[in-house]
Amino acid sequence: MRYSMIINLHDCVGCGCCDIACAQENQVPAGVHLGYHQSEMSGTFPKVSYTYRPVMCNHCANAACVKACPTAAMHKDANGLTVVDVAACTQCGRCAKACPYGAITPAPAETAAGQIGAVPQLLQGTSSGADLQKAAKKDYPPHDNALDAYSLPITAVGGPLKCQMCRHLVDNGDVPRCVEACPANARIFGDMDDIYSDVYKLRQEYEASVLLPDEGTLPGVYYIREFKKTW
């Protein structure tokens, strides 16, 4: 079994739905992105081109982060995902350094949750972050799903924050949040070892590329239908 993702760059319109859904689902600290994008403007007026590529952890088959981890906290699950066992993690930071994609961020000292809780009241009649949590009858951020250590982005300072492919959803037979949120259906998730899966079929149908193939990491995120306006 090899959970993979196909991203169709022809269909992707660069709207940011996946970025936003990911940030909301995982409640990552400000400035940390598990799902993000690379965009580039090229050419000279008026012959210009703009490319937009969603990026994330590539869930590599030959993952540099897994090899770098001294405690096997960063490991490959049986389903092919690259995930972290936070209990075993010593926050040594080697995984983040090893990842050629920059897809792992050492957890900063403040979480988004902490930031929301600490927002001071603007004026009488509005609320502080703490008031808001209380009003939502929760001691964690009101719009936080009930994530836990299994689903990650919860780790000790310096521990790895990375995309876990929303395994709390995937385990239940749902798709990752970025896939559900994509209005262009440009993200397709499934088991690349299953010849009846959409990801397998699309990879057969189109020329698929991966990021930094020379690194030998064998990414599980594939891009099809590269889009670049040519003049």
Next chain:
Amino acid sequence: MSVQVTRRSFLKASALGLGAAALAGSTPFVPLAAADESHQKNLAGKWTASSCQGCTSFCPVKVWTQDGRVVRVKGNPNCTATHGQMCPKTSLAIDQLYDPDRIKVPMKRTNPQKGRGIDPGFVPITWDEALDTIATKWLELHDNNESHKVVFMKGRASETGDILSHFLPALMGTPNYFGHSTICAEEEKFASWAVNGLFSYRDYDLSHCKYLLLWSSDPIASNRQQPNAINRWGQVMDDAHIVVIDPRFSATAAKADLWVPIIPGTDGALAVAIAHEILAAGKWSREFVGGFKDGPWNLDESGYYDKKVNLFKKGEEVDEERFEYRNASGLVRWWNLELKDKDAAWAEPICGIAAADIKKIATDFAKYGQNACSWVSPGTTNQVRGVYGAMAAEALNGLVGSFEHEGGAQHPASVSVGPFPDHRPYRDKLAKTFEKKPQCDGRHTKEFLASKDGGIDNQVLTNRIADVILSEDPYEIKMLITKYCNFAYSAMGCQRWEQAMAKVPFYVCITMNPSESAQFADIVLPPKHHMFENWGYVKNYQDMVTYVSIEQPVIDPVWPDTKTDETEMAWCIAEKLAEKGFDKVYKYFSTAFVDPETGNQPTDEKSFSEIVTKIRTAPCWNGANASKGQGDDLGSWRNFCSKGVFNSNAAKFKKDWGKFGTKTGTYEFYSETLKAVLEKEAWSYTTTVDDLMETYNYQARGGLAFVPHYEEPVRHGDPEEYPFIFTQNRSRLNREGRSANLPLYQEFKDVDPGDVPWDDVLKINPQDMEKLGLKDGDTIKVSSVQGSNTVHAKGWEGTRPGVVMKTYGQGHWAFGHVAAADYAQATPRGGNNNELIPADYDHLSGQSAFHGGLTRVKIEKVGE
């Protein structure tokens, strides 16, 4: 070894007053959930239907809640029009709901001084005190025969909005209740109406389109119908040729076959030249328009006019009698009055687009003919002299016969909703008197036709109200109520609104956040969030299907002291007025509104809110619309709430051919429809249409006033002093100027091509950057005749030299601690475009112009 605590206990600590920073400083950790918590049990939740009003697309959505908290949103899969999709604006609504800077209780002002940067000294008050203050002031004016000196203004509203913003003020005896529509896109509707009779946005059949000509439309990024466009875009790119006409390299231009970087405000010249080239090449649609009579009718093998006969030759007038029309009219007059000399070569220096490119567009557009679509948007229409250019762009659909054809622009499918109960029996003498009085906004003057859907003086002049307040002409405005609008930020020349709002003796502001306008309010009332907390409904169309979509309380309100603005607040104000002796409004609300399901009358604001929604949507769920063949048979209110959406049957192609809503019933290239209205207005002022045109600042004289044509753009500012043309666009993350306080808006601001996270950049062509000695990130002062912004410079190849552009959405000096750089000091994050753009109007539609390069600017480096 790091310390591990659960996130829950960490947050409990911070809620008790231990700030995150203090904690993090002493013990270096971030919270870690307890290992024994099962992730499986935490997944329980449910999806509930509602609607997004982040823009006018009004998309049906589903909201996932867990333990009474909103966690996720997605498009409503039951909606065929949106294909069950959403756009990023919808996602941001969650953060809007849980914005700590949301106003949670009514507030009153304690500092009588009003102005930007002056602390209003807001203090929380009870609803009773707020309502009492409002009712007392209102009745004071009412009893003093000054009820017309109350102005009510609404911004974004659902289809239940008239309760608060129409019936309440009308029964209170003021004619001065106004919408925001002419700072929106009424000119677009006007141009459409003038040629095809539809005073509305058009729908589009993207599925069958083969050539998509987008006039400043950016549908994969901003209103209109983004979920449909985003979902279909890959297929459209495969099946159709996409051309984007826009001064800015937009998100859609980035995914098009051709970007046509037109000089702002010259769209009309380009459209006219395309029309000329299509006619000169003999490529118009014979089936839709008709053809030349070559002696008697001369049919070719397809059954239509002989395509070889073409008398449209450059520079030559054509005899009207030689042409036989089918579903259209006035083509020959259009040619003779405007088109005959205006070919691609004529347009080239005006638009800055090569003649060869214009010819190619014309050739290809005509080649795909009835499957070619000209999609006209506010960038092309919302200009001081924008109507006629927009008519020309719109008329291209008629020229190739694609209007209401497969792949073309469409009249939407119609869906009925239930009427509001008649309020007229509840009018007192004052209400009856004042409803006949002219509104104060200046529409009843010679300066404005202010025409909506064929009427005269029936369109609101939204942006003029500030001037009315300041000048006290025609009379002093003594009380202002605004609902879900923020004209001190969102109206062009918004500085005038600051002054006006400071001047009004009593101002009630209904707003979710402490907006710019709220800073001037005497009473601030907190609404519920439309998508998650209240009853209401919306209606719109995308992809040939019209839908009615529910808004319902998905969760209990986060703040118990918030009320649904449109219905609950109206009820409470009416109740308080009744308590003080004026019971007309309360009687109307409490007796005329009857639950169509149970026969019950409302007993409180909550039941009123639901009953209003039920009355209005009843035909969608009680089988009435289904039996008329309009669409879904939902069976019951309960099922409507569960599914969330009523889908119409798909609009039929050619359904209005031969019976358009124009004066002649035909597609009018010479607008008899517009002519009738203009001549009526000229008659009432005993003058000529030419004189009106001069009054309106249009250049057309004679017959030109009735045909699509090019008008030179109006630009404020001397080119010597202000060398750059300024143009703007909407952010794809803008929930209409209400989302800049959300950290995710700032964090992902660069999904607008060329923009920078947490920043506001003026995009300047690199050649101009070099001339100005600027580099990326330099702080600059951008000034116009209206005002100035301090923002950052960004070199950008997506604009031509001489034209600079900035996305609208930043520049809040209030609204919250994220939107403003410093709320307490009223320091904006970036600059507000509306402080650069002066208030100027299209006098036909009453539209406040904000496109077409209305203002010129100068750029100065700051800090040297």
